[in-house]
Amino acid sequence: MPRSVLVSYSPISHVERNKVITIPDTHDEDTDLMFLKRECLKSFNFGSNVSLSVVFQKYDVDWDSFVDLDDDCYLEHKDKLRFIVTPQLHDSSVPSETNGPSFQDSDVKDMFCSIEEMVDDEAPSQKKFKSDDDIDDPVLPVLSPAVIEVHEEEKQEGPLPDPFPFPKNFSSEVELALSSQKMTKETTSAFLSQIASAMFFYKRKPTKEEYTRVAKDILLKYPFMKPSSGSTTGGIIQALIDRFKQFRRIKKPQRVLQVQVLLVQHPLLFQSVYQLLKLLFLLQEKTVHHLSLITS
Structure with missing residues (x-):
C-alpha cells in the first residue's frame, strides 16, 4: 500500500515547513529516497535549473539524534524526516590539473x-x-x-x-x-x-x-x-x-579563461607559472641577443 511520510524543511529565513508526501507502491525512481527527493524539490519550490545536495535524516531513538539515511533505505508509513538542502558550488567544467586544455x-x-x-x-x-x-x-x-x-x-x-x-x-x-x-x-x-x-x-x-x-x-x-x-x-x-x-568582468577567450581559473584555484601554481614564464622569456631574449652577436 502507499506510504505517507512527513518531511520537515527549515530554511534560514522562514519558519519550519512541513509537507506530507505519499510514496506509491511503484514509481519510476530506483529508490524511495530518490523519489522523495524529486517530490520534495517540487513541493518546496526549488527550481529545476539548480544543482543541490540533498540529505534526508530520521530520528534515531538509540542515539537520541537525527541521523542521515542511506540511499537504499526503506521508508515506513508515517515516518518523520528532515530535509536538508545545500547548493553544489563546483562546476564540472573546471579543467583539472591532470586533464587541462592544450595550448598553442x-x-x-x-x-x-x-x-x-x-x-x-x-x-x-x-x-x-x-x-x-x-x-x-x-x-x-x-x-x-x-x-x-x-x-x-x-x-x-x-x-x-x-x-x-x-x-x-x-x-x-x-x-x-x-x-x-x-x-x-x-x-x-x-x-x-x-x-x-x-x-x-x-x-x-x-x-x-x-x-x-x-x-x-x-x-x-x-x-x-x-x-x-x-x-x-x-x-x-x-x-x-x-x-x-x-x-x-571575466570576458577572456575560453582557453585563457580556463588557465586563469586554474591559477586562481591554485595560487602557488600561479606564482610558479609566473616565475617560469618570466624565466623563459628572459632566456628567449638572451638567446636572440647571443644569436645576433654570432651572426654579426
Missing part, C-alpha cells in the same frame, strides 16, 4: 600577458566597495572557484530559490568569526564572497529584490552583522552587487 604558442603569449595584467594592476584583494559603517572598505578576496565561465551569450534564467540555500560550510576563519560573533573586515569580506558565489551559481544577474532578500536572510541568520547606524541591508547589498560585477 599564441595561447601561452596571451596567458602571459593576462598574468602580467593581473600582477601589474591593483591586486583583486585590494579592490574596495562602498558600504555602511559596519562593513566599510573590506578587502575583496580572489574569485571563488565556483565562478568558472562567463559566456558571451546569456541564457534565460529563473528566479533565485526561495528560500535561498546558503552554503553549508565556510572557511575555518569565517566559521570561527561567525561562532564568536566577532567579524573583521577580512572575514566579513570572505563570508560575503562565498554567499555571492553561491548566488552566482544559480543566477548570473539577480534582481535588486533578490539581492535585498538574500541580504535580509543574512541578517536574520546572523543579526550581529547589522550596522549600528545607517541602512540595515544597504552595505551588504552593495557588497554582493560589486562581487557580481567582478564575476562578470
Whole structure:
C-alpha cells in the first residue's frame, strides 16, 4: 500500500515547513529516497535549473539524534524526516590539473600577458566597495572557484530559490568569526564572497529584490552583522552587487579563461607559472641577443 511520510524543511529565513508526501507502491525512481527527493524539490519550490545536495535524516531513538539515511533505505508509513538542502558550488567544467586544455604558442603569449595584467594592476584583494559603517572598505578576496565561465551569450534564467540555500560550510576563519560573533573586515569580506558565489551559481544577474532578500536572510541568520547606524541591508547589498560585477568582468577567450581559473584555484601554481614564464622569456631574449652577436 502507499506510504505517507512527513518531511520537515527549515530554511534560514522562514519558519519550519512541513509537507506530507505519499510514496506509491511503484514509481519510476530506483529508490524511495530518490523519489522523495524529486517530490520534495517540487513541493518546496526549488527550481529545476539548480544543482543541490540533498540529505534526508530520521530520528534515531538509540542515539537520541537525527541521523542521515542511506540511499537504499526503506521508508515506513508515517515516518518523520528532515530535509536538508545545500547548493553544489563546483562546476564540472573546471579543467583539472591532470586533464587541462592544450595550448598553442599564441595561447601561452596571451596567458602571459593576462598574468602580467593581473600582477601589474591593483591586486583583486585590494579592490574596495562602498558600504555602511559596519562593513566599510573590506578587502575583496580572489574569485571563488565556483565562478568558472562567463559566456558571451546569456541564457534565460529563473528566479533565485526561495528560500535561498546558503552554503553549508565556510572557511575555518569565517566559521570561527561567525561562532564568536566577532567579524573583521577580512572575514566579513570572505563570508560575503562565498554567499555571492553561491548566488552566482544559480543566477548570473539577480534582481535588486533578490539581492535585498538574500541580504535580509543574512541578517536574520546572523543579526550581529547589522550596522549600528545607517541602512540595515544597504552595505551588504552593495557588497554582493560589486562581487557580481567582478564575476562578470571575466570576458577572456575560453582557453585563457580556463588557465586563469586554474591559477586562481591554485595560487602557488600561479606564482610558479609566473616565475617560469618570466624565466623563459628572459632566456628567449638572451638567446636572440647571443644569436645576433654570432651572426654579426
